[in-house]
Amino acid sequence: MNYDVVGLGTVVVDHLVLLSHHPVQDAKTNIISDAYQIGGPVPTAQVMLSRLGKQCAFLGSWGDDQYGPLIAEELAAENLDLTGSRQLPGTRSGYAQVWIDESASTRTIACYRPEHWLQPADLDESILTQAHAVHLDGWPQATCLHAAQIAQQAGAKVCLDAGSLKPGMEELIPYLNVMNCPRRFITEYLDTDDIQTAGAELLQQGPDLVTITDGVNGAWLFTESNRLHCEALPVLSLDTTGAGDVFSGALLYGILEDWPVERTLKFACITAALKCERLGNREALPTLAEIEAVLQTKKLRLSRWD
Numbered sequence: 001m002n003y004d005v006v007g008l009g010t011v012v013v014d015h016l017v018l019l020s021h022h023p024v025q026d027a028k029t030n031i032i033s034d035a036y037q038i039g040g041p042v043p044t045a046q047v048m049l050s051r052l053g054k055q056c057a058f059l060g061s062w063g064d065d066q067y068g069p070l071i072a073e074e075l076a077a078e079n080l081d082l083t084g085s086r087q088l089p090g091t092r093s094g095y096a097q098v099w100i101d102e103s104a105s106t107r108t109i110a111c112y113r114p115e116h117w118l119q120p121a122d123l124d125e126s127i128l129t130q131a132h133a134v135h136l137d138g139w140p141q142a143t144c145l146h147a148a149q150i151a152q153q154a155g156a157k158v159c160l161d162a163g164s165l166k167p168g169m170e171e172l173i174p175y176l177n178v179m180n181c182p183r184r185f186i187t188e189y190l191d192t193d194d195i196q197t198a199g200a201e202l203l204q205q206g207p208d209l210v211t212i213t214d215g216v217n218g219a220w221l222f223t224e225s226n227r228l229h230c231e232a233l234p235v236l237s238l239d240t241t242g243a244g245d246v247f248s249g250a251l252l253y254g255i256l257e258d259w260p261v262e263r264t265l266k267f268a269c270i271t272a273a274l275k276c277e278r279l280g281n282r283e284a285l286p287t288l289a290e291i292e293a294v295l296q297t298k299k300l301r302l303s304r305w306d
């Protein structure tokens with residue numbers, strides 16, 4: 001196996017904009033500061049994994065506009081193998097604007113530009129079959145399904161950071177070993193707000209391990225023999241952009257390290273919370289030393305309902 005994790009998903013250039021308050025309709029607010037960062041659920045998780053020492057390859061796509069070279073350069077600088085990615089001539093790159101006010105509440109508008117997305121036939125199967133784990137975000141639907149099938153046959157763990165509900169996800173879920181989703185996803189997908197019911201229902205649909213995250217309320221983890229909740233680490237939150245992406249990268253790290261689920265869940269909650277103390281996703285990632293220091297010194301409450 002050449003790769004710990006092969007990722008397939010959307011990549012966007014985030015324009016992060018700090019405001020004192022969100023403008024009301026038809027009003028204006030002045031920008032305090034702004035920054036550009038490369039984001040997207042899979043690339044962000046992979047950068048986290050790469051910085052923690054995992055070998056990662058990213059299968060993604062971008063346009064040949066001014067952002068294309070920036071995306072390729074920054075992801076390569078994070079040691080992601082981009083052999084299976086492409087810049088498609090005549091298209092524009094994914095882009096998002098994230099507005100963050102002083103209470104860390106965000107408003108996001110995103111434009112993923114599906115015209116350059118990888119189709120199933122564009123997938124480099126030789127990369128997918130060399131992976132211990134394949135990490136997906138559900139876009140594009142047919143390509144993710146194809147990748148999940150190849151990965152499953154090759155014996156890799158298939159992982160999904162569900163984010164928001166996307167078309168065809170119900171076909172993908174039976175192939176999953178690991179599924180991470182925010183609370184808003186279960187409301188949309190299962191039409192329930194009950195975390196215990198949702199966890200049990202998702203486990204029945206395929207994955208061996210399900211996590212459900214809920215911002216300051218922490219996260220839940222479900223396996224056949226575990227029902228766990230970990231509280232969120234109290235932090236001074238500046239920006240929650242990508243907290244779920246970082247959580248799923250850290251979760252996958254614990255799984256690949258074969259840690260007990262309790263340690264894995266705490267590690268993911270701490271990593272995601274530390275990210276919230278800084279602006280953005282990639283540039284806000286904590287180091288292993290920072291995460292371990294909190295893990296050793298702060299007692300996070302972990303409850304169990306077996």
Ligand SMILES: Nc1ncnc2c1ncn2[C@@H]1O[C@H](COP(=O)(O)OP(=O)(O)O)[C@@H](O)[C@H]1O
Binds near residue numbers: 213217231234237241
């Ligand atoms: N304000 C916060 N303080 C501490 N931890 C947080 C905060 N927001 C998010 N987290 C951590 O990040 C995880 C993912 O955040 P969440 O908001 O649920 O996902 P998403 O970014 O997908 O909306 C949470 O389960 C929690 O552990």
Ligand SMILES: O=C(O)C(=O)C[C@H](O)[C@H](O)COP(=O)(O)O
Binds near residue numbers: 038039040044110242
């Ligand atoms: O802008 C970024 O860097 C992000 O990727 C932030 C979020 O994680 C995605 O916006 C989630 O996207 P969905 O999976 O479609 O819900």
